[in-house]
Amino acid sequence: MIARLLQWAGPVCLLVAALVVYMVAHTAATLATEQRDQFARQADTLATELAAERSAQAKLRTTQDSLRAELARRHSQIEDLKHENQELRDWAAQPLPAAARRLRERPALTGADAYQDWLSGRGAVPLAGDGAER
Numbered sequence: 001m002i003a004r005l006l007q008w009a010g011p012v013c014l015l016v017a018a019l020v021v022y023m024v025a026h027t028a029a030t031l032a033t034e035q036r037d038q039f040a041r042q043a044d045t046l047a048t049e050l051a052a053e054r055s056a057q058a059k060l061r062t063t064q065d066s067l068r069a070e071l072a073r074r075h076s077q078i079e080d081l082k083h084e085n086q087e088l089r090d091w092a093a094q095p096l097p098a099a100a101r102r103l104r105e106r107p108a109l110t111g112a113d114a115y116q117d118w119l120s121g122r123g124a125v126p127l128a129g130d131g132a133e134r
Helices: 002-084 086-093 098-103 112-120
Strands: none
Touching (some): 002 086
């Protein structure tokens, strides 16, 4: 009886080993397929996001171009009015009041945090007519 068991033990071990190798190979193939599908979905998502971003950039460029054109038109209109109207030309030649000049003052800042700190540290805006001059 032991002899018969030993006679079948070799082929059974080979069969079990083959089954184990098949299961490992099948599992690896399944995982590789799932990973490939995941990468394909990620690539599709990235391509969609890239297309959307490029479209948004194109819209921004179009808006920027139209704003620049309108600014140039208005600047030209102001220059035309200055040439036509001596009173307007005299008014435009006057220096800005001190309060208006202060509104245009900007320190050299690097980064959003520095800008926020500068805005936060400016204090309250003085009320009109309080005589506060810097």
